[in-house]
Each structure stands twice: as C-alpha cells, then as structure tokens.
Amino acid sequence: MDLLTGFKIFIEKEQLFAPDQSLLLAVSGGLDSVVMAHLFKAAGFRFAIAHCNFQLREAESVRDESFVKTLADVLQVPFHHIRFDTLTYTESKRVSIQVAARELRYEWLEETRTKAGYSFIVTAHHMQDSVETLLMNLSKGTGISGLHGILPAQGKIIRPLLFAQKEDLLAYAQENGISYVEDSSNLTTKYTRNFFRHKVIPVMQEANPGTVPNIAASIARFREAEVLYQQALEKHVRRLxxxxxxxxxxxxxxxxxxxxxxxxxxxxxxxxxxxxxxxxxxxxxxxxxxxxxxxxxxxxxxxxxxxxxxxxxxxTEAAVIVIEKDRSVVATANGILRLRTVVRKEQTPIPASAAIACLDKASLQYPLLLRRWRQGDYFYPLGMRKKKKLSRFFIDQKLSVPQKENIWVLESSKRVVWIVGLRIDDRFKVTQHTKDQLTIEWEAL
Known part of the structure; x- marks a missing residue:
C-alpha cells in the first residue's frame, strides 16, 4: 500500500475530520511536516499552513521560515506565521526551552485556529514519535494511560501520520522530489526524546529490526485494553x-x-x-x-x-460553605473545623480556648453556613446583651488588615453563631437546659 492510500485510510478509520472541513497544519519545514502538507494537497483536502519561528537557531530559523512560506506559495494555501522571543519567555516563566516552545506553539496555533475558523490543528507526529513517547513514559513510570503513546486525536489536535514510519515518509519525499530542511537541534542527544531516538531505539533495532512497528502494534492493543480498564474502573468509582x-x-x-x-x-x-x-x-x-x-x-x-x-x-474562595448536620470536618486553605456532638453533662467544663466553640445544638438551624465576614455583620458577644458590629469588635481586638481578611464566621439562619477562633454569640451558648452540645474546634494552618 502506498503512503497516500494509507494516509486516506487512516483518516477515515480514525474519523479524524470530515472531507469538507478546513484544517490548520503545523509545519516546521522538516521532512515529516513537509510530507504531510504534500499529502494533504494530493488528497484534495482544504488546509492552511502555520509556522512558528522560535528564534533559537539564528540564521537557520530565518531559513526555515522562508522555506515554509515558499512551500505555502507552491501549494497555493494560506500561510500563518509568528516569531517568538522564546528565551525571554523561558526566563519569565522559569521553564525549559522545550516547555516554553511547546506552550508558545500550541497557544498560538489554537488562537489562530479559532480566529480563522479552522476545524482542527494538524501535527506531523508519526509512528516512531509514538513509540518514543511510550518508551519515555515507561522509563519515568506510568499507569496504563502512558502506554497508548500519542493519540490520533486529542481535543482540537489531530495526528494523521501515526500509521507511517519515518522511512515511509523519507521514501515518499524521494519518490516525489520533495525538498525539506534539516533542524540541527534534532541531532543533539541532550533532549530526552532525541536520546531515545538516536541512542535507545537503534540499539533495540539491532536485536529486533521490527521494534518500531511491533511496539506500535502493541500500542494499538494497549489503547483497547485501556478502554476495558476504564470501564472496570468506573464501576469501582461509582461504588467508592x-x-x-x-x-x-x-x-x-x-x-x-x-x-x-x-x-x-x-x-x-x-x-x-x-x-x-x-x-x-x-x-x-x-x-x-x-x-x-x-x-x-x-x-x-x-x-x-x-x-x-x-x-x-x-x-475558601467559595462565597459560602454549606455544613450539613452530619458533617464532621470542614477544610479551608487556612484552617480546619472539626465538629462533634456530645450529650451535655452538668459537670462538663467549657474549654476556655477561643479556638473551641461549645454551642447549644437545639438553638441552631441547619444547614450552617461558613463564610467570610462582611461589613454590616453583627453579633451578641458572649456575656453581653447588646449587639456589636464585627468591624468594631475587630478594632477592639486590635486585628491587622490581613488578620481581618482571613476571618470566617459561622452562621445559622442568618445569625452569626461564632466568629471562628475568636468569640461565640451569646444566643447560642451552652446553658443548664442544654441537652446536646455541639463542640467545634478550629485548627489554624
């Protein structure tokens, strides 16, 4: 089967896109992406070409950009391009050059796809790329999802060359007189993928020349096994x-x-x-x-x-945290509430700690609400018959602005029950008539 036929069959089998959809091809100028562009032209699909110049290889980067622009002219398709200050981005985001290039590339491609109305972004990953990904995942440690290699479709990104080996793409270029440019950075082994490409896979092929297609066939089986795995897992999740x-x-x-x-x-x-x-x-x-x-x-x-x-x-960023009657722990970013109900006994002492609230449970109406305090909030401080605004209470307590910003209040039926970690409301205190006592402990983090 020739490459063009296999290309069409793979697209139809994986249902990557409809024939009438317009696509945005990411083209670097290298063998893989240039052959992909020619295949799309030969198949009669509608597409445009997009090229990123990361300005990392000086004259070579300019050469690649010019080459891809000429390719778009030859194929008579729209051309989108951009130049990135990748090194500045790397420093500002504190990421590697590889990560920076990937983030810049896909963000711009998606932005271009959306603005111009293309259906999908198309990349030129092929069979060996997928095998490399599997081996890299295995070396780092992976679950079953790391065994499916590179997927043919993920969101708005599709990869129609995963069926093809690198040697197939090279043969197609030679047979059809297709020129391309070489990226010198692909020859170095300092990048993980290049190390597997130039050092690991060739050694494996010495033992078994069919390493790449054999692993690719396993990847196809792993993808199906992953479906069964997910089905079984969903049953456990629903149960647990x-x-x-x-x-x-x-x-x-x-x-x-x-x-x-x-x-x-x-x-x-x-x-x-x-x-x-x-x-x-x-x-x-x-x-x-x-x-x-x-x-x-x-x-x-x-x-x-x-x-x-x-x-x-x-x-903690939620406007309100709802606390149902049976809830015993509430976690926030700056602390944890632990709630428990006990039968009140007369001789049981009330803890003096402000971080512990002992409340008459019968006086509460559920659900309770935990929220940040607001201007206008008031309560009746324990031991007092007059109400007091929380803002005034905080002044009396000499709280700083950051401290006030982190204050939670517990509310029952629109009444403040407790300024968490500071003072309860007198209306909810434990009395001699209390039968069930709700004890709430605040542990600041």
Missing amino acids: VEQKGNMYMVPVLKLQKTIPMQTVAWEIFRKYGCTPPQLPQVLELLDSTSGKIVETATHRIIRDRQWLLITPLVE
Missing part, C-alpha cells in the same frame, strides 16, 4: 466515591477490601492532585485516626471516622 457538594467521600472499609486496592486508589486520588510519591501517605490514612490529613496541590484528603474526605483547597 460519594459526592456531597464540593466534597467527595470514600468509605475506608470498602476501599481496604477493594481488589486491586492500590491501583483503584491511585486512579481515584490522582484526580485530586495526588502524585505517585503521595499515594503511600494517602493509603496510610486508612489505618490512621480521625483528623489526619494529606494535602495535595489542589485538595486535602482527611481521615474522618470511617471516611476519607476529599475537599478542594479552593473551597
């Missing part, structure tokens, strides 16, 4: 994860009895910012006491009795 508002609850006992427990736990908690090194810490919560916490980049995972509670760090 319960959502209440912006909080997720995982029953400890059920998770401990799940087989395979570590794999399922990883797939659950990684969605909430958990990294591989943090997973053992999360699993330790299964055997810990209530109140223990593991904090990820985006969430807190809290052991609370028979549950693991997953709460977002951004919860």
